Amino acid sequence: MPEPSGRRERKKAATRQKIADTALRLFLERGYDAVGIRDVAAEADVAVTTLFSHFASKEALVFEQDEDFEQRLTQAVTGRAPHEPLIPALHREIQALVRHCTADGAAPIWRLIDGSPALREYEESMRLRHAESLATAIAADLDLSQTTTACRAVARFAIDAYSLAREAADPEAAADEIFRMIEAAWEAACPSRRARGTVPPGRAGAGRAVTSR
Protein backbone atom coordinates (compact mmCIF):
# COMPACT_ATOMS: atom_id res chain seq x y z
CA MET A 1 0.00 0.00 0.00
CA PRO A 2 1.43 3.36 -1.01
CA GLU A 3 2.64 5.21 2.05
CA PRO A 4 1.88 8.92 1.40
CA SER A 5 5.03 10.86 0.68
CA GLY A 6 5.13 14.39 -0.46
CA ARG A 7 4.64 16.00 -3.78
CA ARG A 8 1.31 14.52 -4.77
CA GLU A 9 -0.36 15.43 -1.56
CA ARG A 10 1.09 18.90 -1.61
CA LYS A 11 -0.13 19.49 -5.14
CA LYS A 12 -3.55 18.21 -4.27
CA ALA A 13 -3.77 20.39 -1.20
CA ALA A 14 -2.59 23.37 -3.21
CA THR A 15 -5.28 22.82 -5.82
CA ARG A 16 -7.92 22.49 -3.17
CA GLN A 17 -6.74 25.63 -1.44
CA LYS A 18 -6.62 27.59 -4.66
CA ILE A 19 -10.19 26.59 -5.42
CA ALA A 20 -11.42 27.53 -1.96
CA ASP A 21 -9.60 30.87 -1.98
CA THR A 22 -10.79 31.76 -5.45
CA ALA A 23 -14.35 30.83 -4.61
CA LEU A 24 -14.47 32.84 -1.43
CA ARG A 25 -12.92 35.85 -3.12
CA LEU A 26 -15.40 35.76 -5.99
CA PHE A 27 -18.35 35.23 -3.65
CA LEU A 28 -17.34 38.20 -1.55
CA GLU A 29 -16.71 40.36 -4.60
CA ARG A 30 -19.86 39.61 -6.58
CA GLY A 31 -22.21 37.79 -4.21
CA TYR A 32 -22.87 34.09 -3.83
CA ASP A 33 -25.72 33.80 -6.29
CA ALA A 34 -24.01 35.92 -8.92
CA VAL A 35 -21.05 33.55 -9.14
CA GLY A 36 -21.48 30.23 -10.93
CA ILE A 37 -19.50 27.08 -10.44
CA ARG A 38 -18.14 27.48 -13.94
CA ASP A 39 -16.87 30.94 -13.00
CA VAL A 40 -15.04 29.61 -9.98
CA ALA A 41 -13.54 26.74 -11.90
CA ALA A 42 -12.38 29.00 -14.71
CA GLU A 43 -10.87 31.57 -12.36
CA ALA A 44 -9.10 28.86 -10.36
CA ASP A 45 -7.98 27.34 -13.65
CA VAL A 46 -9.34 23.87 -13.00
CA ALA A 47 -12.06 21.79 -14.61
CA VAL A 48 -15.52 21.78 -13.11
CA THR A 49 -15.19 18.09 -12.38
CA THR A 50 -11.98 18.72 -10.50
CA LEU A 51 -13.73 21.28 -8.35
CA PHE A 52 -16.39 18.75 -7.47
CA SER A 53 -13.80 16.12 -6.66
CA HIS A 54 -12.55 18.42 -3.91
CA PHE A 55 -15.86 19.84 -2.70
CA ALA A 56 -19.15 18.04 -2.53
CA SER A 57 -21.24 21.06 -3.41
CA LYS A 58 -21.15 24.77 -4.10
CA GLU A 59 -22.12 25.50 -0.52
CA ALA A 60 -19.28 23.42 0.83
CA LEU A 61 -16.87 25.93 -0.69
CA VAL A 62 -17.99 28.53 1.82
CA PHE A 63 -17.75 26.33 4.88
CA GLU A 64 -14.18 25.23 4.24
CA GLN A 65 -12.87 27.22 7.18
CA ASP A 66 -15.50 25.99 9.56
CA GLU A 67 -14.22 22.42 9.22
CA ASP A 68 -13.07 21.62 12.74
CA PHE A 69 -16.28 22.73 14.42
CA GLU A 70 -17.46 19.19 14.92
CA GLN A 71 -14.18 17.97 16.33
CA ARG A 72 -13.88 20.87 18.73
CA LEU A 73 -17.29 20.05 20.15
CA THR A 74 -16.65 16.39 20.71
CA GLN A 75 -13.18 17.18 22.04
CA ALA A 76 -14.71 19.55 24.55
CA VAL A 77 -16.64 16.59 25.92
CA THR A 78 -14.21 13.70 25.64
CA GLY A 79 -11.06 15.67 26.39
CA ARG A 80 -12.16 17.75 29.35
CA ALA A 81 -10.44 17.73 32.74
CA PRO A 82 -11.27 14.64 34.81
CA HIS A 83 -14.37 15.13 36.95
CA GLU A 84 -15.18 18.40 35.22
CA PRO A 85 -18.94 18.44 34.75
CA LEU A 86 -20.27 18.12 31.23
CA ILE A 87 -22.38 21.21 30.70
CA PRO A 88 -19.88 23.87 31.81
CA ALA A 89 -17.26 22.32 29.55
CA LEU A 90 -19.68 22.47 26.65
CA HIS A 91 -20.62 26.00 27.62
CA ARG A 92 -17.02 27.11 27.54
CA GLU A 93 -16.39 25.63 24.11
CA ILE A 94 -19.56 27.04 22.59
CA GLN A 95 -18.66 30.45 23.97
CA ALA A 96 -15.27 30.21 22.29
CA LEU A 97 -16.88 29.18 19.01
CA VAL A 98 -19.37 32.01 19.19
CA ARG A 99 -16.65 34.50 19.91
CA HIS A 100 -14.66 33.12 17.02
CA CYS A 101 -17.42 33.51 14.48
CA THR A 102 -18.57 36.91 15.67
CA ALA A 103 -15.06 38.34 15.53
CA ASP A 104 -14.64 41.32 13.25
CA GLY A 105 -12.62 39.50 10.63
CA ALA A 106 -15.29 36.86 10.13
CA ALA A 107 -18.10 39.33 9.60
CA PRO A 108 -18.12 39.40 5.76
CA ILE A 109 -18.34 35.64 5.48
CA TRP A 110 -21.30 35.50 7.82
CA ARG A 111 -22.99 38.30 5.98
CA LEU A 112 -22.55 36.19 2.87
CA ILE A 113 -24.08 33.19 4.57
CA ASP A 114 -26.98 35.07 6.10
CA GLY A 115 -27.70 36.56 2.70
CA SER A 116 -28.24 33.28 0.92
CA PRO A 117 -31.05 30.87 1.81
CA ALA A 118 -29.13 28.01 0.22
CA LEU A 119 -26.18 28.65 2.49
CA ARG A 120 -28.30 28.98 5.60
CA GLU A 121 -30.05 25.73 4.83
CA TYR A 122 -26.74 24.02 4.26
CA GLU A 123 -25.40 25.29 7.54
CA GLU A 124 -28.43 24.16 9.51
CA SER A 125 -28.17 20.72 8.07
CA MET A 126 -24.47 20.61 8.86
CA ARG A 127 -25.11 21.67 12.46
CA LEU A 128 -27.60 18.86 12.87
CA ARG A 129 -24.95 16.38 11.87
CA HIS A 130 -22.68 18.00 14.41
CA ALA A 131 -25.38 17.59 17.02
CA GLU A 132 -25.54 13.88 16.30
CA SER A 133 -21.79 13.49 16.72
CA LEU A 134 -21.95 15.45 19.91
CA ALA A 135 -24.79 13.29 21.19
CA THR A 136 -22.74 10.19 20.50
CA ALA A 137 -19.75 11.64 22.28
CA ILE A 138 -21.88 12.55 25.28
CA ALA A 139 -23.52 9.15 25.42
CA ALA A 140 -20.13 7.45 25.25
CA ASP A 141 -18.72 9.71 27.93
CA LEU A 142 -21.57 9.05 30.30
CA ASP A 143 -21.29 5.35 29.71
CA LEU A 144 -24.95 4.37 29.75
CA SER A 145 -25.78 6.35 32.87
CA GLN A 146 -28.10 8.45 30.74
CA THR A 147 -30.81 7.96 28.14
CA THR A 148 -29.92 8.32 24.48
CA THR A 149 -32.88 10.62 24.17
CA ALA A 150 -31.57 12.94 26.87
CA CYS A 151 -28.12 12.98 25.27
CA ARG A 152 -29.48 13.80 21.85
CA ALA A 153 -31.63 16.51 23.39
CA VAL A 154 -28.79 18.32 25.18
CA ALA A 155 -26.65 18.02 22.08
CA ARG A 156 -29.34 19.73 20.05
CA PHE A 157 -29.86 22.32 22.71
CA ALA A 158 -26.16 23.14 22.66
CA ILE A 159 -26.21 23.57 18.88
CA ASP A 160 -29.29 25.74 19.24
CA ALA A 161 -27.40 27.84 21.75
CA TYR A 162 -24.62 28.33 19.25
CA SER A 163 -26.82 29.38 16.40
CA LEU A 164 -29.11 31.60 18.46
CA ALA A 165 -26.18 33.27 20.17
CA ARG A 166 -24.54 33.93 16.83
CA GLU A 167 -27.58 35.93 15.75
CA ALA A 168 -28.21 37.73 19.02
CA ALA A 169 -27.38 41.36 19.65
CA ASP A 170 -25.12 40.37 22.53
CA PRO A 171 -23.88 36.90 21.57
CA GLU A 172 -21.97 36.10 24.74
CA ALA A 173 -24.80 37.07 27.04
CA ALA A 174 -27.25 35.08 24.95
CA ALA A 175 -25.05 32.00 25.14
CA ASP A 176 -24.81 32.39 28.91
CA GLU A 177 -28.55 32.73 29.22
CA ILE A 178 -29.32 29.68 27.09
CA PHE A 179 -26.74 27.60 28.88
CA ARG A 180 -28.38 28.43 32.19
CA MET A 181 -31.48 26.86 30.71
CA ILE A 182 -29.56 23.86 29.41
CA GLU A 183 -27.96 23.30 32.78
CA ALA A 184 -31.38 23.12 34.38
CA ALA A 185 -32.65 20.83 31.64
CA TRP A 186 -29.72 18.50 32.09
CA GLU A 187 -30.22 18.27 35.81
CA ALA A 188 -33.86 17.46 35.25
CA ALA A 189 -32.78 14.62 32.96
CA CYS A 190 -30.16 13.39 35.42
CA PRO A 191 -31.87 11.97 38.50
CA SER A 192 -28.81 9.89 39.39
CA ARG A 193 -26.07 12.49 39.26
CA ARG A 194 -24.69 15.12 41.61
CA ALA A 195 -25.49 18.72 40.79
CA ARG A 196 -22.46 20.86 40.24
CA GLY A 197 -21.28 23.79 38.17
CA THR A 198 -22.96 27.11 37.55
CA VAL A 199 -26.18 26.33 39.35
CA PRO A 200 -26.86 26.10 43.09
CA PRO A 201 -27.17 22.49 44.35
CA GLY A 202 -30.99 22.60 44.36
CA ARG A 203 -33.20 19.51 44.13
CA ALA A 204 -31.48 16.78 42.19
CA GLY A 205 -33.25 13.51 41.54
CA ALA A 206 -36.94 14.18 41.75
CA GLY A 207 -37.50 10.46 41.98
CA ARG A 208 -39.05 10.09 38.58
CA ALA A 209 -37.93 7.05 36.63
CA VAL A 210 -36.62 7.48 33.12
CA THR A 211 -39.17 5.77 30.96
CA SER A 212 -38.01 6.25 27.39
CA ARG A 213 -36.21 3.51 25.46
Next chain:
Amino acid sequence: MPEPSGRRERKKAATRQKIADTALRLFLERGYDAVGIRDVAAEADVAVTTLFSHFASKEALVFEQDEDFEQRLTQAVTGRAPHEPLIPALHREIQALVRHCTADGAAPIWRLIDGSPALREYEESMRLRHAESLATAIAADLDLSQTTTACRAVARFAIDAYSLAREAADPEAAADEIFRMIEAAWEAACPSRRARGTVPPGRAGAGRAVTSR
Protein backbone atom coordinates in the same frame (compact mmCIF):
# COMPACT_ATOMS: atom_id res chain seq x y z
CA MET B 1 -61.82 45.13 -8.76
CA PRO B 2 -63.27 41.68 -9.43
CA GLU B 3 -64.37 40.03 -6.21
CA PRO B 4 -63.35 36.35 -6.49
CA SER B 5 -66.36 34.12 -6.83
CA GLY B 6 -66.18 30.44 -7.27
CA ARG B 7 -65.20 28.50 -10.28
CA ARG B 8 -61.73 29.87 -10.82
CA GLU B 9 -60.63 29.20 -7.31
CA ARG B 10 -62.12 25.76 -7.35
CA LYS B 11 -60.35 24.87 -10.57
CA LYS B 12 -57.11 26.20 -9.26
CA ALA B 13 -57.43 24.24 -6.05
CA ALA B 14 -58.33 21.14 -8.06
CA THR B 15 -55.23 21.51 -10.19
CA ARG B 16 -53.09 21.94 -7.14
CA GLN B 17 -54.61 18.91 -5.51
CA LYS B 18 -54.23 16.79 -8.59
CA ILE B 19 -50.54 17.70 -8.77
CA ALA B 20 -49.97 16.91 -5.11
CA ASP B 21 -51.82 13.61 -5.29
CA THR B 22 -50.08 12.51 -8.45
CA ALA B 23 -46.68 13.45 -7.05
CA LEU B 24 -47.18 11.59 -3.80
CA ARG B 25 -48.48 8.54 -5.60
CA LEU B 26 -45.53 8.43 -7.99
CA PHE B 27 -43.04 9.04 -5.21
CA LEU B 28 -44.45 6.19 -3.18
CA GLU B 29 -44.58 3.91 -6.20
CA ARG B 30 -41.12 4.52 -7.63
CA GLY B 31 -39.18 6.42 -4.99
CA TYR B 32 -38.53 10.13 -4.67
CA ASP B 33 -35.29 10.27 -6.63
CA ALA B 34 -36.56 8.04 -9.39
CA VAL B 35 -39.39 10.42 -10.22
CA GLY B 36 -38.58 13.63 -12.06
CA ILE B 37 -40.54 16.84 -12.05
CA ARG B 38 -41.26 16.29 -15.72
CA ASP B 39 -42.77 12.89 -14.87
CA VAL B 40 -45.05 14.38 -12.27
CA ALA B 41 -46.15 17.17 -14.56
CA ALA B 42 -46.84 14.77 -17.42
CA GLU B 43 -48.80 12.36 -15.23
CA ALA B 44 -50.83 15.20 -13.73
CA ASP B 45 -51.32 16.55 -17.23
CA VAL B 46 -50.01 20.03 -16.52
CA ALA B 47 -47.03 22.00 -17.74
CA VAL B 48 -43.87 22.04 -15.64
CA THR B 49 -44.23 25.78 -15.16
CA THR B 50 -47.75 25.28 -13.85
CA LEU B 51 -46.46 22.82 -11.29
CA PHE B 52 -43.94 25.37 -10.10
CA SER B 53 -46.58 28.07 -9.89
CA HIS B 54 -48.33 25.92 -7.27
CA PHE B 55 -45.31 24.51 -5.44
CA ALA B 56 -42.06 26.28 -4.78
CA SER B 57 -39.92 23.18 -5.14
CA LYS B 58 -39.97 19.46 -5.67
CA GLU B 59 -39.64 18.88 -1.93
CA ALA B 60 -42.65 21.05 -1.20
CA LEU B 61 -44.79 18.50 -3.01
CA VAL B 62 -44.19 16.01 -0.23
CA PHE B 63 -44.95 18.36 2.65
CA GLU B 64 -48.33 19.44 1.32
CA GLN B 65 -50.19 17.57 4.03
CA ASP B 66 -48.02 18.88 6.82
CA GLU B 67 -49.17 22.41 6.09
CA ASP B 68 -50.93 23.36 9.31
CA PHE B 69 -48.09 22.29 11.57
CA GLU B 70 -47.00 25.86 12.12
CA GLN B 71 -50.47 27.13 12.86
CA ARG B 72 -51.22 24.33 15.31
CA LEU B 73 -48.11 25.23 17.27
CA THR B 74 -48.83 28.91 17.53
CA GLN B 75 -52.48 28.16 18.26
CA ALA B 76 -51.45 25.90 21.11
CA VAL B 77 -49.78 28.94 22.65
CA THR B 78 -52.10 31.79 21.81
CA GLY B 79 -55.33 29.85 22.08
CA ARG B 80 -54.80 27.90 25.26
CA ALA B 81 -57.10 28.04 28.27
CA PRO B 82 -56.68 31.22 30.33
CA HIS B 83 -54.02 30.85 33.00
CA GLU B 84 -52.89 27.53 31.59
CA PRO B 85 -49.11 27.49 31.81
CA LEU B 86 -47.17 27.66 28.59
CA ILE B 87 -45.00 24.56 28.59
CA PRO B 88 -47.68 21.95 29.35
CA ALA B 89 -49.84 23.39 26.59
CA LEU B 90 -46.94 23.11 24.20
CA HIS B 91 -46.21 19.63 25.47
CA ARG B 92 -49.74 18.50 24.80
CA GLU B 93 -49.74 19.82 21.25
CA ILE B 94 -46.35 18.35 20.38
CA GLN B 95 -47.50 15.01 21.74
CA ALA B 96 -50.52 15.17 19.48
CA LEU B 97 -48.36 16.05 16.49
CA VAL B 98 -45.94 13.24 17.23
CA ARG B 99 -48.78 10.77 17.58
CA HIS B 100 -50.22 12.04 14.32
CA CYS B 101 -47.05 11.52 12.32
CA THR B 102 -46.16 8.19 13.86
CA ALA B 103 -49.61 6.76 13.20
CA ASP B 104 -49.66 3.68 11.00
CA GLY B 105 -51.19 5.39 8.00
CA ALA B 106 -48.47 8.01 7.85
CA ALA B 107 -45.61 5.53 7.91
CA PRO B 108 -44.94 5.29 4.16
CA ILE B 109 -44.61 9.05 3.75
CA TRP B 110 -42.10 9.27 6.57
CA ARG B 111 -40.15 6.37 5.16
CA LEU B 112 -40.02 8.35 1.96
CA ILE B 113 -38.76 11.43 3.76
CA ASP B 114 -36.21 9.61 5.86
CA GLY B 115 -34.91 7.97 2.71
CA SER B 116 -34.02 11.16 0.92
CA PRO B 117 -31.38 13.60 2.18
CA ALA B 118 -32.94 16.37 0.16
CA LEU B 119 -36.27 15.86 1.90
CA ARG B 120 -34.73 15.67 5.35
CA GLU B 121 -32.85 18.87 4.75
CA TYR B 122 -35.97 20.56 3.52
CA GLU B 123 -37.89 19.46 6.56
CA GLU B 124 -35.26 20.68 8.98
CA SER B 125 -35.22 24.05 7.35
CA MET B 126 -39.00 24.19 7.48
CA ARG B 127 -39.02 23.30 11.17
CA LEU B 128 -36.65 26.15 11.89
CA ARG B 129 -39.06 28.55 10.31
CA HIS B 130 -41.76 27.05 12.49
CA ALA B 131 -39.57 27.58 15.52
CA GLU B 132 -39.26 31.25 14.67
CA SER B 133 -43.02 31.65 14.40
CA LEU B 134 -43.46 29.83 17.65
CA ALA B 135 -40.89 32.05 19.31
CA THR B 136 -42.76 35.11 18.13
CA ALA B 137 -46.05 33.72 19.43
CA ILE B 138 -44.49 32.96 22.79
CA ALA B 139 -42.88 36.37 23.07
CA ALA B 140 -46.18 38.04 22.21
CA ASP B 141 -48.06 35.91 24.69
CA LEU B 142 -45.69 36.66 27.50
CA ASP B 143 -45.84 40.34 26.71
CA LEU B 144 -42.24 41.33 27.37
CA SER B 145 -41.98 39.49 30.67
CA GLN B 146 -39.33 37.30 29.09
CA THR B 147 -36.19 37.70 26.99
CA THR B 148 -36.41 37.18 23.26
CA THR B 149 -33.45 34.88 23.57
CA ALA B 150 -35.23 32.68 26.10
CA CYS B 151 -38.33 32.56 23.91
CA ARG B 152 -36.39 31.59 20.83
CA ALA B 153 -34.56 28.97 22.86
CA VAL B 154 -37.68 27.21 24.18
CA ALA B 155 -39.23 27.38 20.73
CA ARG B 156 -36.22 25.57 19.29
CA PHE B 157 -36.20 23.10 22.13
CA ALA B 158 -39.83 22.29 21.44
CA ILE B 159 -39.10 21.68 17.77
CA ASP B 160 -36.15 19.54 18.77
CA ALA B 161 -38.47 17.55 20.99
CA TYR B 162 -40.76 16.93 18.06
CA SER B 163 -38.09 15.77 15.69
CA LEU B 164 -36.22 13.65 18.23
CA ALA B 165 -39.41 12.06 19.47
CA ARG B 166 -40.45 11.23 15.93
CA GLU B 167 -37.28 9.20 15.47
CA ALA B 168 -37.26 7.54 18.89
CA ALA B 169 -38.21 3.94 19.51
CA ASP B 170 -40.92 5.05 21.90
CA PRO B 171 -41.96 8.47 20.58
CA GLU B 172 -44.39 9.42 23.33
CA ALA B 173 -42.01 8.56 26.14
CA ALA B 174 -39.23 10.46 24.42
CA ALA B 175 -41.40 13.54 24.08
CA ASP B 176 -42.32 13.32 27.77
CA GLU B 177 -38.71 13.01 28.74
CA ILE B 178 -37.54 15.96 26.67
CA PHE B 179 -40.40 18.10 27.87
CA ARG B 180 -39.40 17.43 31.45
CA MET B 181 -36.07 18.94 30.47
CA ILE B 182 -37.71 21.87 28.71
CA GLU B 183 -39.89 22.57 31.72
CA ALA B 184 -36.80 22.83 33.90
CA ALA B 185 -35.06 25.01 31.33
CA TRP B 186 -38.01 27.34 31.14
CA GLU B 187 -38.20 27.72 34.90
CA ALA B 188 -34.51 28.54 34.94
CA ALA B 189 -35.16 31.28 32.41
CA CYS B 190 -38.20 32.56 34.28
CA PRO B 191 -37.12 34.06 37.58
CA SER B 192 -40.29 36.15 37.79
CA ARG B 193 -42.97 33.52 37.28
CA ARG B 194 -44.81 30.98 39.39
CA ALA B 195 -43.95 27.34 38.85
CA ARG B 196 -46.88 25.18 37.88
CA GLY B 197 -47.76 22.27 35.67
CA THR B 198 -46.08 18.90 35.38
CA VAL B 199 -43.27 19.60 37.79
CA PRO B 200 -43.38 19.77 41.58
CA PRO B 201 -43.38 23.38 42.88
CA GLY B 202 -39.64 23.28 43.66
CA ARG B 203 -37.41 26.35 43.70
CA ALA B 204 -38.78 28.99 41.39
CA GLY B 205 -36.91 32.23 40.90
CA ALA B 206 -33.32 31.60 41.90
CA GLY B 207 -32.82 35.32 42.11
CA ARG B 208 -30.59 35.58 39.10
CA ALA B 209 -31.15 38.59 36.88
CA VAL B 210 -31.60 38.13 33.15
CA THR B 211 -28.60 39.78 31.60
CA SER B 212 -28.96 39.26 27.87
CA ARG B 213 -30.27 42.00 25.59
Next chain:
DNA sequence: ACCGTAACACTAACGGTTAGTTTTTAAGAA
Protein backbone atom coordinates in the same frame (compact mmCIF):
# COMPACT_ATOMS: atom_id res chain seq x y z
C1' DA C 1 12.45 1.15 -16.71
C1' DC C 2 7.95 -0.18 -15.69
C1' DC C 3 3.33 -0.38 -13.87
C1' DG C 4 -0.49 1.12 -11.08
C1' DT C 5 -3.07 4.73 -9.85
C1' DA C 6 -4.25 9.36 -8.09
C1' DA C 7 -5.27 13.74 -9.97
C1' DC C 8 -7.07 16.21 -13.40
C1' DA C 9 -9.30 17.46 -17.97
C1' DC C 10 -13.01 17.33 -21.39
C1' DT C 11 -17.46 16.52 -23.30
C1' DA C 12 -22.11 15.77 -22.62
C1' DA C 13 -25.62 15.19 -20.38
C1' DC C 14 -29.39 15.05 -16.45
C1' DG C 15 -32.70 17.22 -13.45
C1' DG C 16 -34.59 21.18 -10.89
C1' DT C 17 -35.83 25.72 -11.80
C1' DT C 18 -36.98 30.15 -14.20
C1' DA C 19 -37.76 33.85 -17.87
C1' DG C 20 -40.28 35.21 -21.68
C1' DT C 21 -44.12 34.81 -24.34
C1' DT C 22 -48.54 33.25 -25.83
C1' DT C 23 -52.93 30.89 -25.42
C1' DT C 24 -56.97 29.76 -22.86
C1' DT C 25 -60.72 30.70 -19.67
C1' DA C 26 -63.43 32.78 -16.05
C1' DA C 27 -65.60 37.25 -14.27
C1' DG C 28 -67.58 41.46 -14.76
C1' DA C 29 -69.08 45.61 -17.88
C1' DA C 30 -71.24 47.39 -22.01
Next chain:
DNA sequence: TTCTTAAAAACTAACCGTTAGTGTTACGGT
Protein backbone atom coordinates in the same frame (compact mmCIF):
# COMPACT_ATOMS: atom_id res chain seq x y z
C1' DT D 1 -74.51 38.71 -26.16
C1' DT D 2 -70.21 40.64 -26.81
C1' DC D 3 -66.16 42.92 -25.21
C1' DT D 4 -62.52 43.61 -21.81
C1' DT D 5 -59.51 42.46 -18.26
C1' DA D 6 -56.80 39.46 -15.86
C1' DA D 7 -55.70 35.17 -13.83
C1' DA D 8 -54.27 30.47 -14.98
C1' DA D 9 -51.98 27.57 -17.68
C1' DA D 10 -49.09 26.34 -21.73
C1' DC D 11 -44.89 26.26 -24.49
C1' DT D 12 -40.16 27.13 -25.56
C1' DA D 13 -35.78 27.54 -24.28
C1' DA D 14 -32.70 28.15 -21.53
C1' DC D 15 -29.61 28.50 -16.80
C1' DC D 16 -27.13 26.25 -13.28
C1' DG D 17 -25.51 22.67 -10.09
C1' DT D 18 -24.09 18.21 -10.53
C1' DT D 19 -22.60 13.63 -12.43
C1' DA D 20 -21.16 9.88 -15.77
C1' DG D 21 -18.12 8.44 -19.02
C1' DT D 22 -13.67 8.67 -20.99
C1' DG D 23 -9.35 9.85 -21.57
C1' DT D 24 -4.54 11.91 -20.25
C1' DT D 25 -0.76 13.09 -17.31
C1' DA D 26 2.65 12.52 -13.85
C1' DC D 27 3.86 10.86 -9.39
C1' DG D 28 5.29 6.85 -6.42
C1' DG D 29 6.53 2.15 -5.60
C1' DT D 30 8.81 -1.85 -7.53
